[in-house]
Amino acid sequence: MTTAPSPAPDLSAVPDAELLRLDHQVCFSLHAASRAFGGYYRQALKDLGLTYSQYLVMLVLWEQGPQSVKAIGERLHLDSGTLSPLLKRLETAGLVRRERSREDERSVVIDLTDEGAGLRERALSVPRGVLAATGLSLEEVLGLQEVLGRLTGALGESAAG
């Protein structure tokens, strides 16, 4: 936010009980923000017949084109347990096709149908509304994204290590 030259957070100086309170706040903030975002999208995407997570998958396909379930999973940090049924629903909705790869019969390539590709046009109007609804400036959004990215990376490291 400001100049903050001290890189040392000195968390060790804060008593446990205080941290528990702070933790409450942080946990809650992130959890609530994520769900508030989801709630907004639920509304905005209702016309398109997409859920929030399905929208994320479609964004990947719109940007990157056909790719395997694994590739989508890596991009969104989701595993097959989440993606398999989700992709089946998108297939049932007629938005994507699922085809076993010829080169590697283990992998399934997800491709957009014409309908799925066409949906992008209607989705273009969504983000503007969302970003406006956040009430954040473009700078704040970029800053938020940077901090969240670092947070996710650090937590991922910590979990993996």
Next chain:
Amino acid sequence: MTTAPSPAPDLSAVPDAELLRLDHQVCFSLHAASRAFGGYYRQALKDLGLTYSQYLVMLVLWEQGPQSVKAIGERLHLDSGTLSPLLKRLETAGLVRRERSREDERSVVIDLTDEGAGLRERALSVPRGVLAATGLSLEEVLGLQEVLGRLTGALGESAAG
């Protein structure tokens, strides 16, 4: 991407396709961060036998004492559809008691058992590890919390309005 001293976000100057990309980033960041947080807690709370959401409920009870399902729901932005089964699981685990209020038979008051209250001691060590694992400074955490709070508020307004 540089110094950009303008406080005006001027989202309207950004083309749709660019916004779709940005939206992808923001959605994804928040979603991923929330889940990374959840994943860390899943590990950290395994010993306590709590899930992330159950921990949030316990935090409320530890801080605020006995209260109705409705009060907990308002505090965490959760409805009875989520809380009822969650609280039943906490009851089954022996951590809380559920009792109909005598004054208003519609409401159910949730109270900690001795075991539930005792769990707080063991939970005190969790937040330090989490905050350390984020790799963020105390200042950054506070800043993040402030932005997320504004975001949630704005999205809530927008949904309600």
Next chain:
DNA sequence: CACAACTTAGTTGTGCACAACTCACTGGGG
């Protein structure tokens, strides 16, 4: 070639989030 180690999707089971609904209770106005 044969076979073990690995990889990729998919399945199963548990729990959370939320919309839509039911049911019981409350309090206010005929």
Next chain:
DNA sequence: CCCCAGTGAGTTGTGCACAACTAAGTTGTG
């Protein structure tokens, strides 16, 4: 007093997240 709108908790159904597992295909090594 009686009815009725409103409120609080719970239930049901759908979808997501994730751990643990299975099934099928691939690849390296003897």
